[in-house]
Amino acid sequence: MVEKASFSSSFYHPKYWLIWLGVTIMRLSQLLPLRQQMRLGKAIGRLAMKLVKGRVNTAKRNIELCFPQMSAADQAVLLTQNFEETGKAIFDIANAWWWPDSKVQQHMTIKGQAHVEQTLAAGQGVILFAVHCLPLEMGARIFGQFQPGIGVYRPHNNPLMEYLQVNGRLRSNKGLVAKRDIRQMVRSLRSPDVIWYTADQDFGRSSAVFIPFFAVPDAATITGATTLAKLGKAKVLPFAVVRNDDDNGYSIEIQAPLDDFPGENELEDAKRGNQIVESIIDRNRAQYMWLHRRFKTRPNKDDPSLYQ
Numbered sequence: 262m263v264e265k266a267s268f269s270s271s272f273y274h275p276k277y278w279l280i281w282l283g284v285t286i287m288r289l290s291q292l293l294p295l296r297q298q299m300r301l302g303k304a305i306g307r308l309a310m311k312l313v314k315g316r317v318n319t320a321k322r323n324i325e326l327c328f329p330q331m332s333a334a335d336q337a338v339l340l341t342q343n344f345e346e347t348g349k350a351i352f353d354i355a356n357a358w359w360w361p362d363s364k365v366q367q368h369m370t371i372k373g374q375a376h377v378e379q380t381l382a383a384g385q386g387v388i389l390f391a392v393h394c395l396p397l398e399m400g401a402r403i404f405g406q407f408q409p410g411i412g413v414y415r416p417h418n419n420p421l422m423e424y425l426q427v428n429g430r431l432r433s434n435k436g437l438v439a440k441r442d443i444r445q446m447v448r449s450l451r452s453p454d455v456i457w458y459t460a461d462q463d464f465g466r467s468s469a470v471f472i473p474f475f476a477v478p479d480a481a482t483i484t485g486a487t488t489l490a491k492l493g494k495a496k497v498l499p500f501a502v503v504r505n506d507d508d509n510g511y512s513i514e515i516q517a518p519l520d521d522f523p524g525e526n527e528l529e530d531a532k533r534g535n536q537i538v539e540s541i542i543d544r545n546r547a548q549y550m551w552l553h554r555r556f557k558t559r560p561n562k563d564d565p566s567l568y569q
Contacts, residue, residue: 287351
């Protein structure tokens with residue numbers, strides 16, 4: 262488990278200067294009021310739509326697949342809103358990593374923290390069942406104001422970016438665990454402690470079942486929540502975060518522990534999990550990470566890609 266960000270003098274090498282320039286700009290953005298950050302982020306998102314056509318096509322296709330009942334015009338509106346929200350998320354990350362606690366607390370609302378406290382008091386670990394919504398980094402920072410936990414993450418290949426993300430995320434967490442380190446997750450849950458868990462992305466064929474996700478009947482879905490809940494003797498609590506409609510704050514809600522989870526069948530658990538994911542996304546569809554190729558893995562290797 263990573264409990265400290267390791268700085269290296271090699272980060273002063275010229276090959277990292279462009280990253281440092283970006284960090285400097287983002288740190289300076291902390292001087293702006295939140296609403297002004299969001300206006301700037303919205304403009305960045307609209308610009309990105311013109312520059313990253315591959316991601317635009319992916320998001321457009323995901324929306325088409327998930328919401329075929331929507332008109333083409335409504336799908337186009339959602340796509341534009343999603344890129345605007347993606348631009349805003351740049352500042353969500355900066356705020357989560359560098360805002361002081363006092364400023365976080367000025368812009369946050371928490372509902373349901375008693376569910377976490379009661380579960381831990383009963384001697385059981387907490388699996389926060391989250392989704393890859395765009396303000397997720399800020400959701401973790403807000404959660405950490407009352408109950409720092411263990412973050413599950415993918416280590417970055419770039420050493421400086423790894424330092425920055427570890428340093429930023431340890432503002433919210435006691436430690437970070439690589440997403441494949443199941444043994445450490447189980448140890449943390451049995452402490453008992455809190456870990457973050459997401460099951461809404463396509464991680465390939467290994468340990469996946471093919472079940473409905475919105476209107477797609479056969480989305481590759483991992484079943485790790487069942488395994489972690491069993492081995493960690495933990496409860497699963499759905500977790501949602503949204504950026505408020507007025508762009509001047511964030512709200513998180515932790516729901517009560519799921520009854521009868523894990524059940525007798527991991528396939529049924531996964532279906533239940535996807536239904537929860539859908540309900541969280543439906544709170545604000547524009548703030549979901551539609552840029553991910555959620556349906557790239559098909560049930561059979563010879564099946565045509567849904568993105569062609």
